[in-house]
Amino acid sequence: MNTDLRYSSTAWGKNLLLFTFHLLMGVYVGLIFYPLFNMVVSSLKTTREIFQNPFGFPPLPQWRNFWIVWVEKGFYRYFGNSLWVTSVSMVFVLLFGSMASYGLSRYSFRLSLGLYLLFLSGIMLPLKAAIIPLFILIKNLGLMDRHLSIILIFIAMGLPSTVFILSGFMKTVPKELEYAARIDGCNDLSIYGRIVMPISAPAIALVTIYNAVPIWNDFFFPLVFIQSDRLKTLPVGLSSFFGQYSTNWSLLFSGLSIAILPMLILYLCMSNYFIRGMTAGAIK
Amino acid sequence: MLLSKELRKGFWITFFVLPGLVIVAVFILLPLFLSLFNSLFSWNQLIRGEWVGLENFRRVFFTSPYRERFFNALRNNGKWFLVTMLVQNTLGLLFGYLLSRRIPGHGFFRRTFFIPVLFSIVAVGFLWGLYLKPNGLLNAFLKLVGMESWTRAWLGEESIATFSIIGVNIWRWVGFPTLVFLAAINAIPLDCLEAAYLDGARETQVFGRIVLPLIVPALTVITVLTLIGSLNVFEQIYTMTGLDGSPNYSTDTIGTLFYRTAFGSVDSGNPEIGIGSAIGVVIYLLTFFASAGFIALSRGREVEL
Numbered sequence: 001m002n003t004d005l006r007y008s009s010t011a012w013g014k015n016l017l018l019f020t021f022h023l024l025m026g027v028y029v030g031l032i033f034y035p036l037f038n039m040v041v042s043s044l045k046t047t048r049e050i051f052q053n054p055f056g057f058p059p060l061p062q063w064r065n066f067w068i069v070w071v072e073k074g075f076y077r078y079f080g081n082s083l084w085v086t087s088v089s090m091v092f093v094l095l096f097g098s099m100a101s102y103g104l105s106r107y108s109f110r111l112s113l114g115l116y117l118l119f120l121s122g123i124m125l126p127l128k129a130a131i132i133p134l135f136i137l138i139k140n141l142g143l144m145d146r147h148l149s150i151i152l153i154f155i156a157m158g159l160p161s162t163v164f165i166l167s168g169f170m171k172t173v174p175k176e177l178e179y180a181a182r183i184d185g186c187n188d189l190s191i192y193g194r195i196v197m198p199i200s201a202p203a204i205a206l207v208t209i210y211n212a213v214p215i216w217n218d219f220f221f222p223l224v225f226i227q228s229d230r231l232k233t234l235p236v237g238l239s240s241f242f243g244q245y246s247t248n249w250s251l252l253f254s255g256l257s258i259a260i261l262p263m264l265i266l267y268l269c270m271s272n273y274f275i276r277g278m279t280a281g282a283i284k
Numbered sequence: 285m286l287l288s289k290e291l292r293k294g295f296w297i298t299f300f301v302l303p304g305l306v307i308v309a310v311f312i313l314l315p316l317f318l319s320l321f322n323s324l325f326s327w328n329q330l331i332r333g334e335w336v337g338l339e340n341f342r343r344v345f346f347t348s349p350y351r352e353r354f355f356n357a358l359r360n361n362g363k364w365f366l367v368t369m370l371v372q373n374t375l376g377l378l379f380g381y382l383l384s385r386r387i388p389g390h391g392f393f394r395r396t397f398f399i400p401v402l403f404s405i406v407a408v409g410f411l412w413g414l415y416l417k418p419n420g421l422l423n424a425f426l427k428l429v430g431m432e433s434w435t436r437a438w439l440g441e442e443s444i445a446t447f448s449i450i451g452v453n454i455w456r457w458v459g460f461p462t463l464v465f466l467a468a469i470n471a472i473p474l475d476c477l478e479a480a481y482l483d484g485a486r487e488t489q490v491f492g493r494i495v496l497p498l499i500v501p502a503l504t505v506i507t508v509l510t511l512i513g514s515l516n517v518f519e520q521i522y523t524m525t526g527l528d529g530s531p532n533y534s535t536d537t538i539g540t541l542f543y544r545t546a547f548g549s550v551d552s553g554n555p556e557i558g559i560g561s562a563i564g565v566v567i568y569l570l571t572f573f574a575s576a577g578f579i580a581l582s583r584g585r586e587v588e589l
Contacts, residue, residue, distance in 0.1 A: 152311055
């Protein structure tokens with residue numbers, strides 16, 4: 001909607017209302033930025049300075065804090081683990097998800113609707129509530145305290161929404177392309193890999209964000225399945241770090257900054273992509 | 285030849301669907317089914333005992349101390365849902381509408397509101413946990429602007445701790461409904477609105493009679509997501525007031541209660557798999573029926589153009 005019709009209005013009450021709304025939104029912007037700003041500034045102060053002068057700048061920025069948290073407290077490892085777990089999970093979410101979507105949307109067969117619904121049943125129901133059988137299952141598979149445990153769970157969690165979004169998209173790819181490729185001698189696998197997948201690239205981009213952000217941020221499953229400090233992902237590492245250094249606010253803020261800033265920077269670089277990806281499941 | 289063609293089709297379907305299906309079946313459907321199964325047995329640690337029927341559910345609903353804990357937690361989840369609907373989603377609707385009207389700076393606002401949505405709940409929870417401490421930033425700010433009488437232990441007083449945590453969650457999440465509503469409003473054909481303006485409809489009429497009925501699907505999606513989110517609150521409590529929902533269980537939710545019964549914590553002692561499974565099943569049923577209810581309710585109110 002790009003009509004500005006109503007804003008040329010000179011009615012006094014209306015302008016006042018508009019001003020109020022603008023002010024409200026401005027205040028909200030401040031409410032978003034200031035806590036983040038303060039977090040970064042606080043991470044450069046000593047704990048004493050944080051308490052004595054919560055709004056001021058540090059006279060002597062403690063850049064060393066970042067070094068301490070990143071290297072000595074092992075955040076580089078948490079970060080690497082998160083990167084590894086998220087990447088591996090996403091590769092398989094996209095591979096298996098797109099394959100299943102292709103199978104369900106490009107062939108007509110009797111079970112297809114039933115299988116589709118089976119995949120979708122994972123969307124609405126929270127897997128967290130099934131943590132007990134999942135715990136026993138992972139234990140029996142011998143996967144406790146191994147990255148594979150959470151990777152498998154993340155793949156499973158990502159598949160339903162991936163199938164939902166991708167199969168909807170793949171249905172719109174014209175059949176004629178497929179026939180043409182078949183005449184040129186393509187088999188089903190190369191139709192999937194060379195025709196349908198490249199055409200689905202925009203939808204795959206959305207699905208990537210839609211799943212990668214929650215997987216990167218997930219706390220619950222690594223909390224349950226990962227105990228060794230060297231295997232912890234960023235959110236769980238951050239949590240145990242908070243348990244250990246609860247009085248050293250200076251380091252706590254540095255840890256938070258390290259956990260939050262990379263995501264913020266990534267977002268600022270490609271915000272539209274993130275916005276479309278994250279809302280992909282809720283917007284038709 | 286015909287048979288082999290059918291066979292080949294069957295092979296390809298299996299090839300494409302099977303890997304995903306196996307993973308979903310083993311790690312989502314099986315645990316789902318098993319938690320229902322487990323809730324019907326008595327348990328000794330991780331060893332399954334005898335069949336007890338609905339006994340675990342009876343204990344959750346009718347016997348101390350489970351009953352008090354359960355309904356206390358459920359009440360808090362109810363607060364989460366109501367306050368989030370009332371504050372966050374109303375704010376989201378207002379922001380979304382204003383952004384759709386292209387008020388000055390709308391691109392900037394749109395981008396900014398979405399920032400905290402990307403952050404992990406854990407990081408946001410810990411960050412605000414520090415700010416809301418008695419010696420934290422919020423109280424320091426209140427002192428700075430001369431509202432010293434307003435300072436308090438935001439996470440330490442039973443009457444306000446839950447609302448403080450909900451407030452933090454709203455801070456993180458308000459951009460989401462905002463952008464979903466914005467997209468829904470932007471999808472309304474322009475001629476609809478122009479016709480209304482030409483007929484001399486006032487802003488409130490345009491909003492109430494045209495925009496609102498046309499974005500019912502978005503309202504439903506947001507309501508259902510809020511509901512699912514409210515029933516699954518866990519990280520927020522874990523990071524800000526702890527697994528026990530302190531002070532005095534006032535911030536306890538089904539999620540934290542479930543975790544404590546499933547894995548045991550300092551005060552509740554050993555894990556109780558039977559009771560835990562029963563609570564898990566209750567979470568499933570609540571999520572399923574409440575979502576289905578809202579979807580059915582909104583079906584009747586959707587307007588097709």
